[in-house]
Amino acid sequence: MKKTAILLISLVIVAATLIACSSDKDTGNNNSAEMLKVNKESKEVEIVTEVNAKYFTEPTRHGIVFEGGSNGEKSVLRGLADEKEFYQALIDIGAQAGNNITLEDVGSGEKVEGDKLDVTVTWEGLGKEIPFSDIITSSDPRPMDIRFGGNLERAKSKNTGCVLCLDSCAVGITSDNSYGSGESDTVKFYGNKEVLPEDGTKVTVTFKLAE
Amino acid sequence: MKYFNILYNSFLWGIIFSVLAFQNKWLEMRINIGIIIPITIIIAFIVFILFEKINRFNIDEILSFKFAFINTILMIVFTIIIIGIERTKILPAAIIRELLGMTKVSFSRINMVIISIIILGLVIIGFSRNKK
Numbered sequence: 336m337k338k339t340a341i342l343l344i345s346l347v348i349v350a351a352t353l354i355a356c357s358s359d360k361d362t363g364n365n366n367s368a369e370m371l372k373v374n375k376e377s378k379e380v381e382i383v384t385e386v387n388a389k390y391f392t393e394p395t396r397h398g399i400v401f402e403g404g405s406n407g408e409k410s411v412l413r414g415l416a417d418e419k420e421f422y423q424a425l426i427d428i429g430a431q432a433g434n435n436i437t438l439e440d441v442g443s444g445e446k447v448e449g450d451k452l453d454v455t456v457t458w459e460g461l462g463k464e465i466p467f468s469d470i471i472t473s474s475d476p477r478p479m480d481i482r483f484g485g486n487l488e489r490a491k492s493k494n495t496g497c498v499l500c501l502d503s504c505a506v507g508i509t510s511d512n513s514y515g516s517g518e519s520d521t522v523k524f525y526g527n528k529e530v531l532p533e534d535g536t537k538v539t540v541t542f543k544l545a546e
Numbered sequence: 547m548k549y550f551n552i553l554y555n556s557f558l559w560g561i562i563f564s565v566l567a568f569q570n571k572w573l574e575m576r577i578n579i580g581i582i583i584p585i586t587i588i589i590a591f592i593v594f595i596l597f598e599k600i601n602r603f604n605i606d607e608i609l610s611f612k613f614a615f616i617n618t619i620l621m622i623v624f625t626i627i628i629i630g631i632e633r634t635k636i637l638p639a640a641i642i643r644e645l646l647g648m649t650k651v652s653f654s655r656i657n658m659v660i661i662s663i664i665i666l667g668l669v670i671i672g673f674s675r676n677k678k
Contacts, residue, residue: 388653389640392633394571408644409575520571534652 371416373424378544380424382498384412388534390526396501396519398471398511399540404496411471411526412538418498422487422508425452430544432485436505442517447503447510449483451545454499454509458538467540470531471501474523480512481542499540509542547674549591551609554667556590557583558621561660564641565625580645611672618664 372381384399390411397410401418414421425432433449454467468479481499489506490497500507501524502514514522532538560583567582568574594605626634639656643649648656 385649387649389636392636393568393574393640396575402649406575408578408649413649535650 401496444515560586
């Protein structure tokens with residue numbers, strides 16, 4: 336029994352050491368001011384995210400979710416900025432929320448309204464900004480049309496952390512008008528592994544209020 | 547040693563059950579699928595110990611090295627059949643990473659730990675059998 340205990344402990348130590356040694360990615364403090372930047376003049380909100388390569392091979396309806404939310408590990412990009420602060424930032428640049436989809440509408444095909452946002456992404460080494468649509472693949476591709484859905488009260492009560500949903504959503508702060516509510520049940524979305532950098536890479540996402 | 551045998555085999559079952567559960571999108575989007583691994587381990591402990599008490603069989607005789615080895619091969623083959631090689635490189639590691647909340651750890655490192663656990667587990671089970 337004593338030997339078994341020693342063997343078990345050794346096994347746990349080996350596993351823990353291997354994991355600890357591998358935590359070599361940037362684990363610096365996620366200062367909220369650095370993770371979310373607002374530029375009222377250019378009407379832009381910038382948030383920092385991380386690539387979650389799980390969704391290079393698995394389907395998801397979540398584009399960006401705040402890591403502190405209940406869906407924090409369910410999105411292509413793991414948001415490092417709180418979705419409620421992100422909502423306020425969009426209000427601060429003068430965006431109008433749609434607030435037209437309720438929980439009763441989920442699955443009805445209803446499309447999200449609200450101000451249109453041009454969403455772009457960039458990361459270290461890319462040297463340019465590319466459209467958010469370039470980093471997502473879909474089994475039923477359509478031009479992306481991201482809207483400021485709003486949904487602050489449900490974001491607070493559900494605490495899912497949803498920042499950008501890939502189909503029209505009753506909870507996400509922003510979502511894609513091109514896909515009606517519930518369409519993600521039939522359409523499969525993935526992170527585009529041909530475009531996105533490796534797992535854990537920081538990606539800056541910019542939301543600009545469209546003219 | 548019987549507890550280690552249960553732990554080793556049920557850990558593998560837990561992974562396969564969580565991979566199967568992951569295929570249900572509704573479930574995957576709502577819970578931390580990795581929680582199925584410790585649940586499977588707990589259930590396995592309860593079932594084996596209960597059956598041992600009722601039927602008075604020896605767990606070590608049932609969960610032998612041969613059993614652990616065949617179980618390991620079957621679980622690996624089953625996982626590859628269900629999700630394919632490419633997803634096998636990511637999904638079990640992603641499930642364990644989410645379970646542990648260790649988002650900064652790369653999938654390759656977690657896969658290295660899983661492989662180490664499998665090899666070391668088999669060595670420990672085999673070693674203990676030889677000593678007996």
